[in-house]
Amino acid sequence: MIEARGLVKRYGPTTAVDHLSFDVRPGTVTGFLGPNGAGKSTTMRMILGLDRPDAGTARVNGQSYHDLRWPLRDVGALLEAKAFHPGRSARAHLTALAASNAIPRGRVDEVLEITGMATAADRRAGKFSLGMAQRLGIAAALLGDPAVLLLDEPVNGLDPEGIRWIRGLLKNLAADGRIVFISSHLIGEVAQTADQLIVIGRGRLLAQTTVAGLSARGSSLEEAFFQLTEASTEYSAHYTPRSVS
């Protein structure tokens, strides 16, 4: 389980994440939704121990990320496309990351197969299209065969075939009993794969609900999402978090 408790992150006068608490459970895909700038990426970085929260804690499987013994074998993360040295091949990038957590070399070939990157494995990663870069990022997340996956905007840059592929992949990973936590600013896209939703706006929790639960709030899913996030902007000063399930 991923547990966020009272997470706060400030950048100077702006509060990017504002007392955010939620749980992400295994076995389903959980969508992390909010408009651009809502604090999704910052929250994910705090869960991964990359950004230090100004207050609050994040735990993965009951542990602080910093205390994990083999982080890549517990948690796989995709934070941004092209987070690799442009001069290094896809294979070299994955081989280096695998070595840090004593993941066998054979696993590199496996994740290259799974993500359809086997034929591009020895090309310099800087030449990759956004879609290929995204696939390489997903390959890196899968390296340790982790029980927890955090993917920030995983659909970004993928072509229709790639989108279909990743939807299937995410559902299968969740069906294995894993935690699959994906962020997006597009409710329509998330609804294709996720069952559970965590919706934030301006760094605050707006709703922890299901796709069906959110859909029931408005004439359509998009309309319900729009109303929810619009309210967060308009009434942010008087807002009190709700939880709907």
Added chain:
Amino acid sequence: MTTATLTRAASRSRGRYGFRTVARMEWLKLRSVRSTWWILLVLAAGLIGMAILVMAHEHWTTMSAVDRASFDPTNNSYWGLAIGQLAIGVLGVLTVTSEFSSGMIRATFAAVPRRPLVLAAKAAVLAAVTLVAGEILAFTAFAIGQAVLKSPAPHATLGQPGVLRAVLMAGAYPALIALIGLGLGALIRHTAGAISAVVGVLFVLPLILGQLGTSVQHAAEKFVPMLIAENSLTAVKPVPHALSPGLGLGLLVLYAAAALAAGGWALVRRDP
């Protein structure tokens, strides 16, 4: 799948990532980018090229008595360190700043949350590679330098007092500059800014000190890395106003340790 999951869970509980696994990652990173090999090639070209250029043009017969007295055929084989130090300082900088510019640093820290361990592994791998390259090139530059030096100029041999020590220290100098570059890179994060800092320390500082009159020069220059290399590490005949070789080497080690400590502090303190 359940069995597989259980096996996974069991294997997870044993051991932990540590210096060995992280150093292996850093070695794989360092060797898999072309810039590493280009920079080592520049170091080789600088050291060997300058040894040939300088040593082939020593004209003993036309030298004054003063010049003959101070002529040091070991020291003169290492003018190339002035070029090489820039290349190798850049290598140290890039080892960490290239990760910040690409975003790779977040993948690295997600794989290895203990950031000082990442810097220690980077430092160890970088020091090992640059020390091996530096020593091989120092011996090569020495051998070639003596070979192209025309008689009757006196030649140096490794058996003469202080010569082997000077050659070994010449080979160690690039590794220490690489570590200073790595520390500054971790502190500054931006490639251009960190390279500017390296150039400042290596080249601009001696230029400024050169303008401040001989008393300041004599008091301060001995602490500047490039002049420690020229007047302390690689000198067989003692140079006035210079540190002893041992003290010079110790001071460079201290500089590298200070740069790495500052870099490590910044890595822990600031979000990547």
